[in-house]
Amino acid sequence: MFNSSPIIVGLELGTSKVCAVVGQLSDGGVLNIIGLGQSRSRAIRKGEIVNASDVAEDIRNAIVEAEQMADVEIRSVYLGVTGGHIRGFNNRGFHSVVSADREIAPEDVHDVIKNAKAINLSAENRVVHVVRQHFSVDGQNGIADPVGMFGARLEVDVHVVHGQFTRLQNPIRAVKGVQIDVENIVFTGLASSLALLSNEQKELGALVIDIGGGTTEFIVYSAGTIKHTGVFAIGGDHISNDLGYGLKVPLPMAEKLKIEHGSAAVDDSDKGVAIQLPCETGLPDRTLQVGHLRRIMSLRVEEILELVNEEIEGTGLREYMRAGAFLCGGGARIPQIDKVASRILGMPASIGRTNSMSGLKSALDQPEFSTAIGLVKFGSFEQQKHLHRTGPLHALKSRFSQFFRVG
Amino acid sequence: MMTSPEFAPVMKALSIRVIGLGGAGVTLVGKLHAESPDGVRCAVIHTNSRVLDHSPCDERVLLGAKLLRGLGAGGDPDLGRAVAEDSAEQLKSLCSDTDLVVIVAGLGGGTATGVAPVLARIAKEAGALVLAVVAVPFDFEGQRQRQAQAGLRKLRGAADAVLCLHNQKVCQLWNEDTRALEIFNNANELWAQGVQGVLNILTRRGLIHVDFADLAAVLRGRNSESCFATVEAAGENRSRDLIEKALAHPVLDHGHALTEADALLVTLVGGPDMTIGEVNRIMDALRRQPEDAQFIMGASICEEFAGRLSLTIVAAKHAVQDIDQPNDDKPSGGERPGDPQIETQFLRPPEMESLSASRFVPPPPELTESKKSELFARQGGRGGKMRKTGSRWRQGQLPLEIISKGRFEKSQPTIHHGEDLDVPTYIRRGIKLN
Numbered sequence: 064m065f066n067s068s069p070i071i072v073g074l075e076l077g078t079s080k081v082c083a084v085v086g087q088l089s090d091g092g093v094l095n096i097i098g099l100g101q102s103r104s105r106a107i108r109k110g111e112i113v114n115a116s117d118v119a120e121d122i123r124n125a126i127v128e129a130e131q132m133a134d135v136e137i138r139s140v141y142l143g144v145t146g147g148h149i150r151g152f153n154n155r156g157f158h159s160v161v162s163a164d165r166e167i168a169p170e171d172v173h174d175v176i177k178n179a180k181a182i183n184l185s186a187e188n189r190v191v192h193v194v195r196q197h198f199s200v201d202g203q204n205g206i207a208d209p210v211g212m213f214g215a216r217l218e219v220d221v222h223v224v225h226g227q228f229t230r231l232q233n234p235i236r237a238v239k240g241v242q243i244d245v246e247n248i249v250f251t252g253l254a255s256s257l258a259l260l261s262n263e264q265k266e267l268g269a270l271v272i273d274i275g276g277g278t279t280e281f282i283v284y285s286a287g288t289i290k291h292t293g294v295f296a297i298g299g300d301h302i303s304n305d306l307g308y309g310l311k312v313p314l315p316m317a318e319k320l321k322i323e324h325g326s327a328a329v330d331d332s333d334k335g336v337a338i339q340l341p342c343e344t345g346l347p348d349r350t351l352q353v354g355h356l357r358r359i360m361s362l363r364v365e366e367i368l369e370l371v372n373e374e375i376e377g378t379g380l381r382e383y384m385r386a387g388a389f390l391c392g393g394g395a396r397i398p399q400i401d402k403v404a405s406r407i408l409g410m411p412a413s414i415g416r417t418n419s420m421s422g423l424k425s426a427l428d429q430p431e432f433s434t435a436i437g438l439v440k441f442g443s444f445e446q447q448k449h450l451h452r453t454g455p456l457h458a459l460k461s462r463f464s465q466f467f468r469v470g
Numbered sequence: 471m472m473t474s475p476e477f478a479p480v481m482k483a484l485s486i487r488v489i490g491l492g493g494a495g496v497t498l499v500g501k502l503h504a505e506s507p508d509g510v511r512c513a514v515i516h517t518n519s520r521v522l523d524h525s526p527c528d529e530r531v532l533l534g535a536k537l538l539r540g541l542g543a544g545g546d547p548d549l550g551r552a553v554a555e556d557s558a559e560q561l562k563s564l565c566s567d568t569d570l571v572v573i574v575a576g577l578g579g580g581t582a583t584g585v586a587p588v589l590a591r592i593a594k595e596a597g598a599l600v601l602a603v604v605a606v607p608f609d610f611e612g613q614r615q616r617q618a619q620a621g622l623r624k625l626r627g628a629a630d631a632v633l634c635l636h637n638q639k640v641c642q643l644w645n646e647d648t649r650a651l652e653i654f655n656n657a658n659e660l661w662a663q664g665v666q667g668v669l670n671i672l673t674r675r676g677l678i679h680v681d682f683a684d685l686a687a688v689l690r691g692r693n694s695e696s697c698f699a700t701v702e703a704a705g706e707n708r709s710r711d712l713i714e715k716a717l718a719h720p721v722l723d724h725g726h727a728l729t730e731a732d733a734l735l736v737t738l739v740g741g742p743d744m745t746i747g748e749v750n751r752i753m754d755a756l757r758r759q760p761e762d763a764q765f766i767m768g769a770s771i772c773e774e775f776a777g778r779l780s781l782t783i784v785a786a787k788h789a790v791q792d793i794d795q796p797n798d799d800k801p802s803g804g805e806r807p808g809d810p811q812i813e814t815q816f817l818r819p820p821e822m823e824s825l826s827a828s829r830f831v832p833p834p835p836e837l838t839e840s841k842k843s844e845l846f847a848r849q850g851g852r853g854g855k856m857r858k859t860g861s862r863w864r865q866g867q868l869p870l871e872i873i874s875k876g877r878f879e880k881s882q883p884t885i886h887h888g889e890d891l892d893v894p895t896y897i898r899r900g901i902k903l904n
């Protein structure tokens with residue numbers, strides 16, 4: 064089969080798995096997912112690389128599997144980035160409209176955005192995304208497109224996602240090290256939200272929480288734009304580690320117990336229920352209480368959700384998130400997590416679905432794949448914009464190239 | 471200068487003798503010598519005359535001058551012990567009229583390893599209390615590591631309290647390209663800070679006073695493991711900075727040493743500007759072990775510390791520790807995380823399978839198992855390509871994490887508002903499981 068349309072590949076270097084998803088943009092602009100590859104991630108902790116050679120091999124394995132399935136050759140990817148160093152904040156840019164008649168021109172928009180991007184980050188930090196929220200003209204807020212309006216003072220609100228330069232560079236280096244180009248880097252929380260949320264949900268206001276192996280990303284939308292983002296370097300590994308510690312079992316066993324018997328809540332019916340531990344050591348059989356396991360686990364899950372809740376509290380936007388919370392990442396599989404999340408966050412919460420996608424639909428609608436699918440979506444937006452050759456994209460590209468200059 | 475009497479150093483000061491043994495000990499005491507608190511006198515002992523000559527200390531003792539001709543013990547602890555026994559009288563006079571003898575040494579070589587237990591015994595016989603603060607070798611030092619462990623056992627039997635600095639832990643701070651000399655310099659910096667901190671605890675009268683008996687109580691027990699560290703902070707956010715520095719300290723295992731400690735001694739020294747709120751905040755943040763663990767805190771105020779805070783932590787873990795006793799007919803004391811028994815369990819193949827299965831999302835159904843293996847076979851034949859797949863499941867490379875060290879050993883600790891979130895939530899919240 065030969066198809067000339069360009070392919071778009073999303074690559075997530077997760078703490079649990081390395082995952083590559085291949086998409087293809089049809090002539091009609093419809094995005095089709097045509098392949099997926101994954102390998103177990105051995106060299107990533109808390110979303111960041113700890114061993115360069117192992118990660119290279121894991122990347123190769125995932126890429127080769129995706130290539131085989133999609134029957135394409137992968138040369139470049141949109142790469143997800145995460146880690147405890149990544150932060151988001153809002154910033155405002157100003158610009159005085161200069162033309163004699165005070166009609167706002169595209170150049171004014173360009174300038175005001177440039178000013179909003181001129182952020183005082185400390186030397187070690189770099190911008191990952193600058194997302195435009197809204198314009199205001201002479202104090203009138205909430206304007207989506209000011210071109211053609213009249214006014215003297217143009218302002219723009221942006222959301223900025225930034226991270227530490229060296230730590231952003233590590234995954235880029237790893238990918239380039241296996242002879243694959245990086246088209247762009249994307250915050251994984253943003254990517255997941257692109258996979259899960261429809262435009263209506265973004266308008267209504269929504270929260271996406273991606274609970275992975277070593278990190279939990281969150282992103283807040285309101286009135287159609289991004290209002291807040293962040294990462295906590297805690298995830299499913301912490302749950303397993305807590306269980307291993309508390310139940311005195313080795314980590315792989317803790318991981319298994321978590322999947323088979325875990326829950327985000329302790330029920331009355333758990334009382335007195337015991338699990339027989341497989342006995343491979345020649346030691347006498349051990350039993351442990353399901354109630355203990357779920358108690359340890361629920362405390363950790365609640366804590367993760369409470370941390371996100373604190374962040375939501377800080378934005379003052381809780382009432383504006385009318386579509387509710389959407390969970391993804393492997394952590395979304397924890398039984399009862401939707402109920403617990405709904406209680407803690409004070410809004411409806413459910414498992415997110417990646418449905419606005421054609422192709423390998425049922426196979427892909429798994430919470431672990433949201434990030435990689437969202438990366439493909441990000442890529443498709445970028446490529447479509449590319450076709451239209453708009454200005455801001457060019458700026459984005461040249462900004463991104465800074466990551467390659469050093470090293 | 472006026473100082474209010476209760477804040478001043480104790481008047482009838484404890485007399486303390488700090489004695490550096492062997493190469494490492496001589497180096498360290500040379501550093502401490504210049505800024506030791508009142509009432510502390512320093513001395514150095516070695517078998518190597520050239521090293522001794524370079525020490526800034528006034529009181530220097532060359533052991534085995536005849537037998538070893540001032541050339542060192544050549545890594546043989548038996549020689550070190552022999553020359554120490556030979557000079558017992560000289561060592562005894564060094565320890566007379568002293569309340570506390572602090573032995574500072576790097577174990578693993580010949581001199582310090584051999585001399586330290588003898589000196590500890592002699593000092594006790596002379597009526598002094600004995601604290602040893604020793605560095606143990608890097609993992610790669612092999613033979614020396616074994617010698618050091620043997621010496622440590624003897625020393626624990628002879629001294630009242632022993633504090634260890636693991637060179638290996640300190641070394642995590644630096645990457646592979648760091649020069650060896652630099653590593654020692656850095657290690658010595660942490661070591662000196664720790665010893666200074668401990669001396670401060672013992673020589674200053676506190677608001678909340680801590681003395682040698684408290685220190686010895688924390689370090690009690692032949693097989694307990696201990697560590698110690700001192701950190702300082704100044705400026706507006708000093709209490710938060712201090713907590714963060716402590717939790718990031720390599721010697722304290724990124725805070726794990728605190729969580730796992732069975733006994734903890736935490737002392738804070740600040741200037742007259744130190745507030746009770748600061749003391750509380752810091753103590754609260756550091757008190758993170760299970761309820762039944764021993765926690766001793768001290769605080770003292772000292773003019774010289776105006777504007778800054780200095781925190782010294784001594785943590786000890788007794789030989790067997792239990793967090794939760796599962797409903798188990800058999801006593802499972804031997805099964806706690808980190809026990810060798812458990813380590814061997816990690817190597818068992820059945821566990822591996824369960825791990826890989828649970829960590830994976832089921833592959834998309836479009837790609838069946840047989841198709842996959844077919845593809846993999848084919849892909850082996852894609853010669854000439856730059857990328858190559860390795861075997862997917864390499865048994866030898868399975869994660870062999872030991873829970874007590876945790877899965878987060880290699881990564882930065884997750885600190886949020888001064889709290890180390892890598893520590894199990896139920897422990898931080900002090901929740902008992904049964």
Ligand SMILES: Nc1nc2c(ncn2[C@@H]2O[C@H](COP(=O)(O)OP(=O)(O)OP(=O)(O)O)[C@@H](O)[C@H]2O)c(=O)[nH]1
Pocket residue numbers: 491492493494495497517518542543544545546575576577578579580581582583605606607608611614637654655657658661
């Ligand atoms: N932290 C630290 N450790 C050191 C230093 N120098 C040596 N060591 C460690 O201490 C151990 C003992 O080394 P030395 O102090 O040279 O041994 P010694 O007691 O002089 O014995 P001989 O050389 O055999 O006479 C070594 O194996 C190192 O691990 C130092 O400056 N700092």
Ligand SMILES: Nc1ncnc2c1ncn2[C@@H]1O[C@H](COP(=O)(O)OP(=O)(O)O)[C@@H](O)[C@H]1O
Pocket residue numbers: 075076077078079080081104274275276277278298299300318321322325391392393394396397398430431828829
């Ligand atoms: N059924 C389940 N119950 C609890 N945790 C689960 C379950 N399924 C997967 N997980 C956890 O989800 C995490 C993996 O999620 P994933 O999104 O793939 O992580 P990452 O993107 O960081 O690689 C692991 O910690 C895994 O244990």
Ligand SMILES: [Mg+2]
Pocket residue numbers: 075077078251273275276392434
């Ligand atoms: Mg993920």
Ligand SMILES: [Mg+2]
Pocket residue numbers: 492493494542579
């Ligand atoms: Mg020597």
